[in-house]
Amino acid sequence: MRVLEAMITVDQLNVPCLQSAELLLRRAQVIKEAHRISPGLPDYSSADIYMGWAYRQRGAGIDQALTAHVASELKAEAAIAKEARKAREEAAARRQPKPKKGAKGGAAEQE
Secondary structure: OOOHHHHHHHOOOHHOOHHHHHHHHHHHHHHHHHHHOOOOOOOOOOOOHHHHOOOOOOOOOOOOOHHHHHHHHHHHHHHHHHHHHHHHHHHHHHHHHOOOOOOOOOOHHHO
């Protein structure tokens, strides 16, 4: 990454102490991860978690466990979405009228 190289060599900044450097590296991780999973159709849905915008942790360095944290958060969100979908399907099934006892139906029985 040329920006990071310039920050270190030309500007001679103390990069590990800079929030801006952390955000640049996190953004690079988001892009790499999105393209690793699906190169033709990258998915940036986890960007808020990777970038730390979902929780706003100040002063947190780039952590090796960041990928594991993002994965666990996405798993939790997927579980919530799955339960919500199941609840919607169950509610829709309850709204459908129940067939009356002894009622005959179907095309085969009408002949």
